[in-house]
Structures are given as C-alpha cells and as structure tokens.
Amino acid sequence: MRIQYIKQVKKHLYVSDKIRNKIIADLEETFDSGYENGKSEEEMIAQLGSPQDFADEVNNAEGISATEIRTRLKIKRLIAITIVCLAVVALFLLLNVISMITGQPVFIYESDGLVIASAPFLIVMISVALFLSLLMILFRLRRNICSKYNDDI
Amino acid sequence: MDGHYAQQFKKGSLEMILLSIINSQATYGYEIITILNKLGGEILGFTREGTVYPILYRMEEAELITCSIEPAAANGRVKKIYSITPKGKETLRELTDFWNNYVLCVNSFISLESEVR
Numbered sequence: 634m635r636i637q638y639i640k641q642v643k644k645h646l647y648v649s650d651k652i653r654n655k656i657i658a659d660l661e662e663t664f665d666s667g668y669e670n671g672k673s674e675e676e677m678i679a680q681l682g683s684p685q686d687f688a689d690e691v692n693n694a695e696g697i698s699a700t701e702i703r704t705r706l707k708i709k710r711l712i713a714i715t716i717v718c719l720a721v722v723a724l725f726l727l728l729n730v731i732s733m734i735t736g737q738p739v740f741i742y743e744s745d746g747l748v749i750a751s752a753p754f755l756i757v758m759i760s761v762a763l764f765l766s767l768l769m770i771l772f773r774l775r776r777n778i779c780s781k782y783n784d785d786i
Numbered sequence: 787m788d789g790h791y792a793q794q795f796k797k798g799s800l801e802m803i804l805l806s807i808i809n810s811q812a813t814y815g816y817e818i819i820t821i822l823n824k825l826g827g828e829i830l831g832f833t834r835e836g837t838v839y840p841i842l843y844r845m846e847e848a849e850l851i852t853c854s855i856e857p858a859a860a861n862g863r864v865k866k867i868y869s870i871t872p873k874g875k876e877t878l879r880e881l882t883d884f885w886n887n888y889v890l891c892v893n894s895f896i897s898l899e900s901e902v903r
Binding site for chain 2: 652655656659660661662663665666667669670680681682686687688689690691694695
C-alpha cells in the first residue's frame with residue numbers, strides 16, 4: 634500500500650530530480666514515523682491525502698502550475714507518438730535493407746494462402762525485442778540504484 | 787470566513803511558524819507537522835506534509851536550518867533532525883519584529899473606524 638502510494642506520488646510530481654528524491658525519502662520517513670507513533674499505513678495515507686493531492690501540493694509549493702503540468706503532459710505524449718512513428722519507419726527501412734542484402738523477401742507467401750515471416754524478418758524482430766528488453770532492464774536497474782542511493786543518504 | 791483569506795495569511799506566515807517550531811526544539815518532519823496542526827490547526831487549517839517539506843528544503847538551502855541524520859527507532863532507516871542555525875535565529879528575530887510591527891500597523895487601520903465614529 635505504501636509502495637503503491639509512493640509510486641503514484643512519483644508519477645504526479647513535476648519537480649526537479651533533486652526535490653523529487655528528497656520528497657520520496659521524506660515520505661518513507663513519514664510512514665516510518667507514523668508507524669513509530671502507532672499509525673497504520675491507511676491512517677498515514679488518509680493524513681497525507683491522495684497521491685495526486687500530495688504531489689499537487691509539492692508542485693504548487695515549487696511554483697509549478699497546473700497549466701505547466703498539462704503542457705508537459707502534452708509534450709510527453711507528443712514525444713512518445715513521434716518515437717513510435719519513427720520506430721515503425723526505421724523498422725520498415727531496416728527490413729527492406731536486409732531484404733535487399735539477403736535477397737530474400739520479408740514475407741513468404743505459401744501456396745495455401747498462409748503468410749509467414751522470412752528468416753531475416755524474424756531475426757530483426759527478435760533483435761529489436763531483445764534490445765528493447767535490455768533497455769528496459771537497464772532503465773529499471775538505474776532507477777533502483779538511484780532510489781537505493783536516496784535511501785542511504 | 788472565506789477559506790481563501792485564511793490561505794493567504796497562512797502562506798505569508800508558514801515559514802516563520804516552522805522556523806519558530808524548529809527554534810523551540812531540534813525536531814523531525816513528522817513531529818513538526820504534529821505540533822503545527824495541534825497548535826495551529828484550528829485557525830490555519832490542517833497543514834499537510836506536501837506543503838511543509840518544500841518549505842523545509844528552501845530553509846535548509848538558505849542555511850536557516852540544518853539537518854542531521856539519526857537512525858530511526860522503527861527499523862534500519864534514518865530520520866532527518868532539523869535544528870536552527872545562527873542565521874536562522876537572526877532571521878526569525880527579524881521576522882518576529884516585522885510581524886509584531888505588522889500586527890500593530892494592521893490594528894491601527896482596524897481601529898480607524900472607531901476613531902472616526
């Protein structure tokens with residue numbers, strides 16, 4: 634419950650990394666202090682307010698307005714869409730290049746109407762999937778190391 | 787009274803209030819908020835952690851308060867203990883002087899009505 638709460642707060646914070654890390658460390662400390670004073674996680678969450686409210690208070694105190702948050706969300710969404718579009722185009726180009734080099738088509742059309750992916754296509758897809766998985770693992774590791782570091786200080 | 791007025795007053799005085807609490811004793815986040823709401827909750831309204839933490843960071847940055855790390859009783863984690871610095875004491879004195887003059891000044895305006903009568 635506490636982990637979920639902190640995760641949600643992180644999602645709604647639009648402050649610098651420095652402030653974000655401090656807030657998360659202090660939130661952990663607040664839950665611990667509440668526990669020391671006989672308060673359950675539920676009671677502490679009721680006191681802190683919803684994750685969105687908590688994050689909004691911090692954002693406001695840091696001078697980040699609701700309009701600015703909306704703009705940043707829009708930019709984030711736009712960047713995500715652009716990346717997906719570029720990735721699709723890049724994959725298409727890559728498949729064509731491989732198809733040209735190997736002389737094999739991207740898809741093989743079977744006589745019974747089945748369409749199966751050719752070996753180069755599969756290799757590219759598996760490589761892309763592996764690369765993305767690796768990126769995600771690295772990203773997760775980095776975040777864990779960062780939060781561990783914040784716990785230590 | 788419209789909550790908006792109370793918010794404005796609170797906004798202007800919260801830093802001084804927090805500095806006063808830390809001046810009275812070296813303390814940690816949870817205790818600061820408990821004292822703040824116990825003494826001031828009725829007038830200022832309930833103050834939450836999300837409002838207080840950023841002010842504490844700003845005061846620490848401005849070297850008005852300092853923070854030391856102590857092990858927490860609950861588990862292997864740590865607790866941040868805030869205490870006031872000489873600069874903080876000086877600032878609190880200035881703020882208190884200003885506040886007292888401010889109250890006198892505002893009161894003099896309020897009493898204008900009875901004088902006119």
